[in-house]
Amino acid sequence: TQLLEQSPQFLSIQEGENLTVYCNSSSVFSSLQWYRQEPGEGPVLLVTVVTGGEVKKLKRLTFQFGDARKDSSLHITAAQPGDTGLYLCAGGLYNQGGKLIFGQGTELSVKP
Amino acid sequence: ETGVTQTPRHLVMGMTNKKSLKCEQHLGHNAMYWYKQSAKKPLELMFVYSLEERVENNSVPSRFSPECPNSSHLFLHLHTLQPEDSALYLCASSSDRVQAGGNGELFFGEGSRLTVL
Numbered sequence: 001t002q003l004l005e006q007s008p009q010f011l012s013i014q015e016g017e018n019l020t021v022y023c024n025s026s027s028v029f030s031s032l033q034w035y036r037q038e039p040g041e042g043p044v045l046l047v048t049v050v051t052g053g054e055v056k057k058l059k060r061l062t063f064q065f066g067d068a069r070k071d072s073s074l075h076i077t078a079a080q081p082g083d084t085g086l087y088l089c090a091g092g093l094y095n096q097g098g099k100l101i102f103g104q105g106t107e108l109s110v111k112p
Numbered sequence: 113e114t115g116v117t118q119t120p121r122h123l124v125m126g127m128t129n130k131k132s133l134k135c136e137q138h139l140g141h142n143a144m145y146w147y148k149q150s151a152k153k154p155l156e157l158m159f160v161y162s163l164e165e166r167v168e169n170n171s172v173p174s175r176f177s178p179e180c181p182n183s184s185h186l187f188l189h190l191h192t193l194q195p196e197d198s199a200l201y202l203c204a205s206s207s208d209r210v211q212a213g214g215n216g217e218l219f220f221g222e223g224s225r226l227t228v229l
Contacts (some may be wrong), residue, residue: 004154009152030123033218035218040222041222041223042114042116042202042204042221042222042223043155043202043218043220044114044220045217045218045219075169088155090155092217093218100157100218101152101154102155103154104153104154104155105152106150
């Protein structure tokens with residue numbers, strides 16, 4: 001069974017703090033996507049990384065794809081209440097033509 | 113507004129009812145998907161349609177029956193569901209069938225929250 005493990009599952013922090021969310025697997029991925037889902041909404045794509053070791057920045061969010069393409073991290077600098085939501089990673093399976101599997105999500109709450 | 117609209121947003125049904133979930137995408141995409149989202153579990157892919165043809169069915173019980181009359185519309189017909197089927201059902205679309213490779217983006221609807229009594 002191919003699994004994507006996200007950690008932590010829950011995170012509650014104060015506005016201004018930094019945080020990192022991890023997405024790990026024993027499988028190799030052709031690509032790795034991060035989505036954010038706000039309450040009452042569907043997931044929305046934040047970024048796609050495709051090259052081992054790749055780093056992408058989106059304002060205060062930094063995404064990294066592991067060198068071996070088995071893991072990824074999302075780092076948020078100076079978190080704001082608007083960052084609150086469920087963060088989902090999704091990997092395209094290298095040996096199954098890019099079929100996407102999702103992690104179970106990290107629920108982030110940023111308090112003012 | 114993602115261009116993918118789901119109705120109804122909320123549905124409560126008994127185990128003997130028959131109901132349907134509807135999804136419409138206004139993005140000109142070729143592929144549409146049904147996902148099940150339960151608390152603390154990964155998104156579960158249920159069905160994939162590419163150019164109106166079902167290309168994937170992930171061992172979903174027959175009490176869930178999908179229908180894709182054209183590339184813009186997708187339905188999920190529900191019949192004799194169980195309480196454990198209560199979940200958020202998400203519809204998504206993409207320009208190409210993501211599972212066939214490529215790094216295409218999935219565009220999700222807001223979901224239909226289903227409660228089975």
